[in-house]
Amino acid sequence: MYMHGCVVLFLKKPRSLKRGFCLWELNLKIVYLGDVVARSGREKVIQTISVIKNDWHWDALIVNVDNAAHGFGCTPKIARQFFEARASALVTGDHVWDQKDFTAYLNESNRIVRPLNYSDNLAGVGARVIPLDNGQKLLIAEVVGRVFMAEVASPLEKLEQLLTQYKLTDNVDAIFVDIHAEATAEKQALAHYFDGKISAIIGSHTHIPTADAMILPQGTAYQTDVGMCGDCSGVIGFKTAAPIARLKNPASNLRLEPGEGQATIHGVFIETDDKSGLAVKIVPLTY
Numbered sequence: 001m002y003m004h005g006c007v008v009l010f011l012k013k014p015r016s017l018k019r020g021f022c023l024w025e026l027n028l029k030i031v032y033l034g035d036v037v038a039r040s041g042r043e044k045v046i047q048t049i050s051v052i053k054n055d056w057h058w059d060a061l062i063v064n065v066d067n068a069a070h071g072f073g074c075t076p077k078i079a080r081q082f083f084e085a086r087a088s089a090l091v092t093g094d095h096v097w098d099q100k101d102f103t104a105y106l107n108e109s110n111r112i113v114r115p116l117n118y119s120d121n122l123a124g125v126g127a128r129v130i131p132l133d134n135g136q137k138l139l140i141a142e143v144v145g146r147v148f149m150a151e152v153a154s155p156l157e158k159l160e161q162l163l164t165q166y167k168l169t170d171n172v173d174a175i176f177v178d179i180h181a182e183a184t185a186e187k188q189a190l191a192h193y194f195d196g197k198i199s200a201i202i203g204s205h206t207h208i209p210t211a212d213a214m215i216l217p218q219g220t221a222y223q224t225d226v227g228m229c230g231d232c233s234g235v236i237g238f239k240t241a242a243p244i245a246r247l248k249n250p251a252s253n254l255r256l257e258p259g260e261g262q263a264t265i266h267g268v269f270i271e272t273d274d275k276s277g278l279a280v281k282i283v284p285l286t287y
């Protein structure tokens with residue numbers, strides 16, 4: 001009976017202990033939720049966060065808020081709602097400049113990341129170390145793609161520069177990179193280039209989840225696109241009228257209106273090994 005009791009004791013992970021004081025494995029668990037689109041997406045995410053927490057016991061929750069404000073960018077008020085709902089950090093994308101008052105907020109909050117390969121002269125930063133409640137440090141970075149998107153600096157070169165400052169198992173416990181890009185091949189090539197140096201490289205921006213979640217040969221978790229959190233019954237979270245009008249007439253100026261129906265949450269769960277900082281598990285999530 002005594003031995004049995006010992007076994008039970010040793011199997012239990014002391015998750016409240018900080019790294020350095022812990023003899024047991026302390027894998028880092030991350031949940032990333034794809035582009036939140038408008039009110040329907042916001043409400044569903046905020047209502048469902050405690051359910052996802054119970055299911056996946058994350059140490060870090062990262063939410064992409066690039067379309068959270070009526071489909072275009074984010075506002076400080078919306079960002080605060082996600083932080084109050086226990087988000088550890090927010091990432092953005094090509095719509096980061098859409099809402100005027102959000103630009104100043106990018107410098108106020110130390111838990112928001114905008115694309116790293118936009119000019120250094122613009123507000124905000126493209127990478128931040130987020131201190132987690134369990135004492136671990138998570139580096140979060142975001143880059144935008146260049147294929148079928150605006151002309152920006154090379155995402156590869158910007159990430160290489162970043163990795164001269166941060167190294168897994170050295171000064172950060174895990175590195176999460178969001179590649180906010182249109183082209184699948186660009187995302188795959190970038191992920192393979194950094195395989196083994198980054199814990200997880202997850203795509204966003206297309207709003208459509210891809211069925212290719214995997215751990216690459218050198219240990220980087222990868223999915224070409226995580227999908228979105230919003231009304232999936234239309235066209236990438238928006239009502240169908242404007243996209244169809246544009247199909248008929250490319251000069252159509254009918255405004256895109258976000259869908260108002262029941263939202264679906266698309267996300268991904270990643271677990272990284274405490275010793276290497278590399279991925280041991282990736283699971284796509286739908287709620």
Ligand SMILES: [Fe+2]
Nearest residue numbers: 066093094205
């Ligand atoms: Fe985007």
Ligand SMILES: [Fe+2]
Nearest residue numbers: 035066067205
């Ligand atoms: Fe988006």
